[in-house]
Amino acid sequence: MRISFIGAGAMAQAITKHAVNAGHDVMISNSRGTETLRQQSKTLGCKAGTVEEVVAFGEIVFIAIPLAAYRSIPVAPLVDKIVVDLLNYFPHRDGHIPELEDGEITTSELVARHLPLARIVKAFNAITVEDLEKDARPASSPDRRALPICGDNTEAKKVMIDLMDQLGFDVVDGGLLQDSWKFERFRPAYCVPLNRIKLEKVLSRTLRETKVPDGYWLTPGSIPD
Numbered sequence: 001m002r003i004s005f006i007g008a009g010a011m012a013q014a015i016t017k018h019a020v021n022a023g024h025d026v027m028i029s030n031s032r033g034t035e036t037l038r039q040q041s042k043t044l045g046c047k048a049g050t051v052e053e054v055v056a057f058g059e060i061v062f063i064a065i066p067l068a069a070y071r072s073i074p075v076a077p078l079v080d081k082i083v084v085d086l087l088n089y090f091p092h093r094d095g096h097i098p099e100l101e102d103g104e105i106t107t108s109e110l111v112a113r114h115l116p117l118a119r120i121v122k123a124f125n126a127i128t129v130e131d132l133e134k135d136a137r138p139a140s141s142p143d144r145r146a147l148p149i150c151g152d153n154t155e156a157k158k159v160m161i162d163l164m165d166q167l168g169f170d171v172v173d174g175g176l177l178q179d180s181w182k183f184e185r186f187r188p189a190y191c192v193p194l195n196r197i198k199l200e201k202v203l204s205r206t207l208r209e210t211k212v213p214d215g216y217w218l219t220p221g222s223i224p225d
């Protein structure tokens with residue numbers, strides 16, 4: 001498939017490595033222009049382009065930028081495209097967004113307001129970039145990690161589940177974009193390595209009032225049975 005990234009930072013690079021290994025055609029972009037990506041794209045074995053070029057190129061377009069920049073994403077070229085939102089909200093970095101701070105909407109719903117006609121899938125937000133690099137496993141590996149996704153479009157989710165399987169991960173469907181708070185920051189499934197059965201269990205037990213401290217995934221024993 002043609003897979004592209006708005007962004008060329010840590011997350012875009014980690015996913016690009018897996019996608020190129022799986023035989024996909026990848027293009028990355030950043031805010032500073034194609035020239036600044038020449039060496040990086042050569043090392044990764046992918047193409048580099050402008051933001052306009054990557055949104056035109058990708059059958060799946062990842063948004064891999066700080067959440068604060070979401071309004072810069074082009075709207076019209078992403079109509080009907082599968083758009084992957086891997087954003088997390090960090091107020092100190094992204095600024096004060098009351099609806100996110102109050103938990104009234106998910107980060108994906110914020111992105112969906114900006115891209116109402118894109119087929120948005122929330123994915124890859126609940127894993128650290130370090131784990132993303134090292135935890136990919138072939139299908140059927142006994143220690144394969146599962147990642148949660150959400151989305152309002154069933155077909156787009158199917159495509160993503162298949163892609164994530166190729167990239168080395170099992171997937172648990174967490175429901176609609178409005179349900180993706182269950183694996184945003186401060187929730188038990190956020191960045192904790194879990195297999196499919198454990199992840200399903202953790203998501204089903206996560207209620208609105210279920211909160212964990214920042215860095216929970218680093219705490220020994222935080223992984224539930």
Ligand SMILES: NC(=O)c1ccc[n+]([C@@H]2O[C@H](COP(=O)([O-])OP(=O)(O)OC[C@H]3O[C@@H](n4cnc5c(N)ncnc54)[C@H](OP(=O)(O)O)[C@@H]3O)[C@@H](O)[C@H]2O)c1
Binds near residue numbers: 066067069
């Ligand atoms: N790092 C993690 O462990 C992790 C895990 C899960 C989810 N996430 C989320 O994934 C997103 C990306 O994280 P990251 O760690 O990859 O960040 P990063 O390493 O800081 O990279 C951000 C990239 O976005 C580009 N960028 C910024 N504004 C842009 C714009 N308006 N248009 C095009 N490109 C733009 C930057 O390019 P320039 O330098 O040219 O601006 C840079 O290539 C964030 O929302 C983060 O919260 C991160």
